[in-house]
Amino acid sequence: MALLEMERVEKIYGQGEVQVLALRGVDLEIEEGEFATVFGPSGSGKTTLLNLIGALDKPTGGTVKLNGCEIGQMSKNELAGLRRKDIGFIFQSYNLIPVLSAYENVEFALTIARKDRSREKKTQKVKDILRRVGLGDMMHRRPNQLSGGQKQRVAVARALVKEPRLILADEPTANLDSETSREVLEIMLRMNRELNTTFIFSTHDPMVMEYARRLLEIRDGMISRDERRS
Amino acid sequence: MYLLTIALRNLLRRRGRTFLIASILALAVIFFLFMESLMSGVMDTTFSNLVDFETPHIEVATGEFFARADDDQVLPPGESFIPDETVLAEIRAVEGFSALTPVLDISADFAAGKYEFPVMVRAIDPGTFGEVFKTGDYLVGGDFIEGDEPGVVIGEQLAGVFDLEVGDSYVLHLHGQRGAPVKLQGQVAGIVSVPNPDMNLRVVLMAREPAASAIRLDEASANRIMVRLENRDQAVSQAEVLGRKMEGSGLEARSYREAAEFLVSLEAWGYLETYFILALFLLVGAIGIISVMVLAAIERVKEIGMMKAMGLTEGEIVRVFVLEAAGVGAIGGAIGCLLGAVVVFFMETYGISMEAFLDLGALGVPIADRIYGAWNAFSFVVIFVFVVVVAVAASLVPAYWAARKDPVDAIQHR
Numbered sequence: 001m002a003l004l005e006m007e008r009v010e011k012i013y014g015q016g017e018v019q020v021l022a023l024r025g026v027d028l029e030i031e032e033g034e035f036a037t038v039f040g041p042s043g044s045g046k047t048t049l050l051n052l053i054g055a056l057d058k059p060t061g062g063t064v065k066l067n068g069c070e071i072g073q074m075s076k077n078e079l080a081g082l083r084r085k086d087i088g089f090i091f092q093s094y095n096l097i098p099v100l101s102a103y104e105n106v107e108f109a110l111t112i113a114r115k116d117r118s119r120e121k122k123t124q125k126v127k128d129i130l131r132r133v134g135l136g137d138m139m140h141r142r143p144n145q146l147s148g149g150q151k152q153r154v155a156v157a158r159a160l161v162k163e164p165r166l167i168l169a170d171e172p173t174a175n176l177d178s179e180t181s182r183e184v185l186e187i188m189l190r191m192n193r194e195l196n197t198t199f200i201f202s203t204h205d206p207m208v209m210e211y212a213r214r215l216l217e218i219r220d221g222m223i224s225r226d227e228r229r230s
Numbered sequence: 231m232y233l234l235t236i237a238l239r240n241l242l243r244r245r246g247r248t249f250l251i252a253s254i255l256a257l258a259v260i261f262f263l264f265m266e267s268l269m270s271g272v273m274d275t276t277f278s279n280l281v282d283f284e285t286p287h288i289e290v291a292t293g294e295f296f297a298r299a300d301d302d303q304v305l306p307p308g309e310s311f312i313p314d315e316t317v318l319a320e321i322r323a324v325e326g327f328s329a330l331t332p333v334l335d336i337s338a339d340f341a342a343g344k345y346e347f348p349v350m351v352r353a354i355d356p357g358t359f360g361e362v363f364k365t366g367d368y369l370v371g372g373d374f375i376e377g378d379e380p381g382v383v384i385g386e387q388l389a390g391v392f393d394l395e396v397g398d399s400y401v402l403h404l405h406g407q408r409g410a411p412v413k414l415q416g417q418v419a420g421i422v423s424v425p426n427p428d429m430n431l432r433v434v435l436m437a438r439e440p441a442a443s444a445i446r447l448d449e450a451s452a453n454r455i456m457v458r459l460e461n462r463d464q465a466v467s468q469a470e471v472l473g474r475k476m477e478g479s480g481l482e483a484r485s486y487r488e489a490a491e492f493l494v495s496l497e498a499w500g501y502l503e504t505y506f507i508l509a510l511f512l513l514v515g516a517i518g519i520i521s522v523m524v525l526a527a528i529e530r531v532k533e534i535g536m537m538k539a540m541g542l543t544e545g546e547i548v549r550v551f552v553l554e555a556a557g558v559g560a561i562g563g564a565i566g567c568l569l570g571a572v573v574v575f576f577m578e579t580y581g582i583s584m585e586a587f588l589d590l591g592a593l594g595v596p597i598a599d600r601i602y603g604a605w606n607a608f609s610f611v612v613i614f615v616f617v618v619v620v621a622v623a624a625s626l627v628p629a630y631w632a633a634r635k636d637p638v639d640a641i642q643h644r
Contacts, residue, residue, distance in 0.1 A: 047642075056539060056637045077543050084541025091641065095536035099239035108232050112541055 003067060003165060003198055004030035004053060010061035011048050011221075022048040024221040025062065030200065032165065035192045037201040037212035045221040046202040047170060053200060054087050054168045055079045067165060084113050088159030088197075092171035094151040096143040102154045103139040106130060106161050113162035129157045133187050149180030156184060160191050166198045173205045185211045233546060237553035240526065241561070247525070251518040252562035255617050258511030259566020260573060262613050265504040267574040267603035271581070273497045274604050277462065277486065279426040282364040284433075285489045287465040288457040288472060290321065293482050295453050299335075300491075310334060310451040311481070317455070320475050324468045326459040329361035332452030334438055336445065339411075340384075341401040342392040349388070351404060351434045353441035362458040365422055365435065372396035372420035378439040381419025385430030389421045396421060402434065406445040414444045462486075512617070515562065516624035519555055523625045527551070527632035534632055535640025544633040551629030552622050559621025563614040570610070577603025 011023040022045045030036060030053075038046050051057040052064050055071045056079075064071045067086055071079060083089075088109075096105050107126045130139045133153040143151055152172060159167050169188070173181035189211055192199050201208050209215060217225035241248050281287060291299075295309035313332055321330055334353035339346045356375045360366045365383075366374040375383055382400060394400070398418050406412035416436075424430055439449045457472075459465060469485035476483055487494050527534070537547060581602035 051638050054539065056641075080538070080541045080543045082541075083539060087541075089536070089539045091536070093532070095532055095641065097236060097533060097536070099236060099243060104232075104235070108236075109540055111232050112546075 001068060002029040003032045003034075004028065005065040006052070006062065008062035009052060009059045009064055011045075011052065011057070012060040022221055023052070023059070026221070026223055028216070028223060028226075030166075030198060032198055033192065033196040034214055035189065035199045035212055036214035036216060037203055037209050038216045038218055039203055039209060040218040040224075042204075044218045046218055048221075049218060050168050050170055050200065050202045053166070054089060055082050085162070086165045088162065088164040088167040090152070090155045090159050090167065090169035090172045092174040094143070094148075094155045094175075096151055096154055096158070098143050101140045101142050102130060102135055102146065102150075102157075103127075105143070105154055106139075106157045109158045110161045113164075126157075126161060129161045130154075132191075133157045134183070147180075148175050149177075149184065152176060152180070152184050153187065156187055156191075160195070160197065163195060164197065166200065169199065169201045169203075171203055171205070172201065173203070173208055178207065181205065181207055233550050234553055237550050238557055240530075240550070240554050241557045244522075244526075247522055248558055248561065251515060251522055251558050252565060254511070254518055255515040255559060255562025255621065256566035256569065258508055258515055259563055259613050259617055260570045261511060262504065262508045263566070263570030263609060264573050264577065264603075265507070266606060266609045266613075267577050268582075268601065269497070269500045269504060270604035270606055271577065271602045272500070273493075275425075275601065276493055276497075277490075279424075280490055280493065281458075281462060281486050283424045283426040283429045285486045286362050286456045287459040287462060287486055288321075288324070288469045288483055289486075289489060290317070290455040290457065290472070290476070290481050290483045291453055292480055296482060296484065296489075300489075310447055310453040312448055312450045313452055313455055317476070317479065317481060321455060321457055321472065324457070324459070324472050326461055326464040326468060328458045328460050329358065330455055330457045331355050331358035331362040332438075332450075333359075333454050333456055334441060334447070334452050335454060336441065337405045338434070339403040340388065340392075340434060341403065342394055342398065345392065346403070347388070347391060349402075349432050349434050351382075351402060351436060351441060353436055353438040355438055362456050365424055365429070368422045368424045370421050370423045372418065374420050374422075375435060375437050378437045379419065380414075380416040380436070380440040382416060383420040383422055383435040384418060385433065386421055386423040387427065387430040388432070388434070389418070391431070394418050394421075404441070404445055412444050414440070416440075457483075512620050515617075516620055519558060519621050519624040520628055522558070523551055523555060523628035524631070526554070527628050531632075531635065531640050534635055535637050535642075538635075538637035539641060544630075547633035548626075548629040551632060552625050555621045555625030555629075556618050559618035560614075562621070563617040566617070567610050567614055570613075574603050574605060578605060 006026055006028040009023055009026040013020045013022055026049065038049055040046055052059055055066060058072050066082065069082060097108065100108060103126055106129060107122065110122055110126060127139065130136060133156055135150060135153055138146065138150060146154065173184060176184060185208060188199055191197055201212065203209065213229050215225065215227045216223055292309045321327065332355055336351045336353065338349055338351045340349040354375060356377060370386060396418055400416065400418060402414040404412040404414055442449045442451050459468060465485040466487055469483050472483035534547060581600035583600045
């Protein structure tokens with residue numbers, strides 16, 4: 001069974017006469033361990049697609065099944081539970097909690113996922129993931145004491161620490177220089193290989209597309225190209 | 231635990247704002263503690279001065295006598311009785327009983343020179359009066375009443391009105407039986423200065439035997455039996471118990487609180503006023519908290535979106551805001567309690583003189599000296615909890631507003 005199954009998915013924003021058809025009958029399957037990129041021009045529906053995959057939003061029509069669960073039928077709390085355990089998010093503007101240190105931001109994600117109850121194991125896991133993203137010596141810094149690249153690494157660590165089945169990254173390199181972008185992408189690729197975590201990116205960045213093993217082009221709310229690379 | 235950590239650290243994000251709102255709440259707490267201490271002190275002194283010099287914990291008399299006394303009517307000796315042993319035994323059996331003394335209160339006009347002044351003559355039993363009242367301890371001149379001597383003891387204020395000293399002569403026109411005035415004259419035996427203005431000015435104490443015989447009553451006659459208990463708090467319940475026991479005897483029992491309905495109302499009004507002003511302060515504080523929480527929710531909308539994306543439920547996000555508001559309330563409450571304790575300490579130690587502001591005696595409040603505050607640890611606990619509860623209640627609407635934001639809109643700050 002695929003990790004993600006989307007059938008004839010539609011998403012309409014607005015009401016009455018002012019309606020925007022953001023997705024028009026999208027069919028998509030994503031297998032476990034994929035490293036896929038959704039690209040396309042602005043307003044083509046990339047973010048809408050990611051929001052539906054990430055159980056942040058419900059489709060207007062069609063079905064979205066994540067891990068066998070149809071998100072259109074789930075309550076708010078069930079969706080929160082799904083996101084808590086199985087989905088990690090990485091955003092363009094990092095969205096770290098400013099009052100928590102890098103370590104605490106990552107530990108917070110692990111705590112709310114409620115996957116690891118032992119304090120010692122949790123500490124070990126957080127330290128380990130922060131070392132793996134290259135922040136072993138900066139874990140007690142607050143977000144305002146970190147550079148853009150370092151913040152994005154914390155965001156990556158935060159998304160990975162709970163070992164979700166799926167990580168969604170919305171324009172993760174948009175605020176980073178090319179060298180830092182490459183470093184962050186390398187980390188994500190390594191995690192994909194080591195942990196078999198599925199990554200789906202939404203991007204304009206050609207560098208991200210270089211790394212992707214599956215390219216999904218979206219135009220006018222429909223997937224216009226689906227290309228797999230070896 | 232993490233929600234608490236986030237909430238507490240959020241408090242420090244906008245220190246100025248947190249401090250401002252906490253200060254308003256602290257002001258409310260200080261005001262409340264000051265007023266509560268003042269009210270407790272005033273009422274404690276008021277009732278002590280009432281119980282120690284005027285009306286003790288329980289008084290027993292006929293219903294007609296109580297009605298006349300309450301209406302400030304002339305007290306004729308017609309409602310007098312000779313307390314029998316059964317009645318006295320019932321009074322002594324009251325829980326917490328300490329002492330009793332019979333008195334004969336008679337309306338009179340006090341004259342010295344060419345002036346007259348309406349007073350109440352309290353004819354006392356010198357042997358037991360001191361066990362119930364403390365008037366004797368406040369003698370400033372002469373001697374207190376002993377035996378059946380005809381001399382009177384008057385208050386310093388009454389002495390001042392007539393420019394009397396110990397040994398000076400007086401004339402009393404007692405309202406005798408059937409309204410006929412009875413003239414009684416003698417000398418001032420002693421002058422007292424009690425902290426109850428009414429007793430200082432309007433009461434003349436004398437031995438019961440000469441007063442009773444002047445108005446042709448048996449020397450054992452009394453129209454009130456004054457009862458002192460070990461504890462003021464027992465008065466109301468024990469007066470009720472005694473009242474039930476005396477049903478059918480023609481006598482009634484009532485506590486000092488029933489006898490001083492005006493003071494009880496004053497106490498209620500005082501507290502009502504305190505709570506009203508407290509409510510105004512807290513309303514300002516609550517509005518402040520609502521504004522702070524709304525601003526915080528707007529400022530942190532992306533953060534809220536991220537938290538929801540990470541899987542936090544609406545309830546958990548509400549908790550972050552509520553904990554933060556509780557923190558503001560706790561800081562305000564703690565500062566208020568600390569500063570309030572200093573204020574109450576000064577109130578209790580040094581008190582304040584109300585002379586410059588108002589004449590309490592003229593208002594019918596039996597206090598002639600400074601007003602002292604009183605400690606009430608329970609008030610500190612109550613106001614602290616109350617302020618935190620108000621802060622939490624004020625945060626609920628903005629907290630739910632923030633928590634219900636759509637995660638997609640929140641992340642994109644729409």
